Amino acid sequence: MTTATPEITTVAKKIGFFADPFHLILTGLLVISLLGGVYFFESKKADVLQAKADAANTLAQAAQKAALDSQTQNAATQLADKATQQALAAANAQLAQANQQLQSANAQLRSQLAQRQSNDAALPPSGQALRWQVLVPQATVTPNAAGFQVDPAGALATIDSLEELATDRQSIVNLNSQIDNLDSTIVNDNKALSTEQAAHASDVANDARQLAAAVDENKKVTAQFNAYKAKSHRNFFRTVLISLGVGVGIGLKL
Numbered sequence: 001m002t003t004a005t006p007e008i009t010t011v012a013k014k015i016g017f018f019a020d021p022f023h024l025i026l027t028g029l030l031v032i033s034l035l036g037g038v039y040f041f042e043s044k045k046a047d048v049l050q051a052k053a054d055a056a057n058t059l060a061q062a063a064q065k066a067a068l069d070s071q072t073q074n075a076a077t078q079l080a081d082k083a084t085q086q087a088l089a090a091a092n093a094q095l096a097q098a099n100q101q102l103q104s105a106n107a108q109l110r111s112q113l114a115q116r117q118s119n120d121a122a123l124p125p126s127g128q129a130l131r132w133q134v135l136v137p138q139a140t141v142t143p144n145a146a147g148f149q150v151d152p153a154g155a156l157a158t159i160d161s162l163e164e165l166a167t168d169r170q171s172i173v174n175l176n177s178q179i180d181n182l183d184s185t186i187v188n189d190n191k192a193l194s195t196e197q198a199a200h201a202s203d204v205a206n207d208a209r210q211l212a213a214a215v216d217e218n219k220k221v222t223a224q225f226n227a228y229k230a231k232s233h234r235n236f237f238r239t240v241l242i243s244l245g246v247g248v249g250i251g252l253k254l
Contacts, residue, residue: 067207078201085193128148135161139158140153
């Protein structure tokens, strides 16, 4: 038989001292305490992260609700604007009909003017003198061999009437151009309003899509975090059970 050296005997005694059941159980409990501390720290850290994730999710839900409310309000506003546009279009149609009637009346007036001018041309000098005085009441017109004799006041009144006629004609032309410009402005304003409504609707839809994507991403991150947290819990309990089992087993063996 081989005799053990004193050094080996001393080492064996030290190992035997720490390998007895009492010390093994203490070692297992120490391991459990350390793991418990680690778990407690990680659990608190995980709880803080979970609280932040919950707060972010709450904010995302509030933002989503605000976006939906804004979209609903925008739809209602557009519906009201559409009703207003329809009412304005109906009013414009009535105005267009009235303008058509006025154009017809003007055409009739021009026809009557042409007829009166034709009739005036067919009148004798005395009849034309009377017609002149009807058109310019201030004038005293007398036919003569050279044509007509007009008193000074009547002549000036006739000139003033002719001046007003030329001015009125040009004013009518200018007013017609102004009306045409206003019609074009209204058409352009309607187009601009429709374009703005479409752009606003597009912005709202785009914001809603981005918000939905952000909410989905937040849900995915939260789910991954919850899965990681649950897995960490399971791994910890497995480690505790394994450590406790090993410690107790070794203790019972010895």
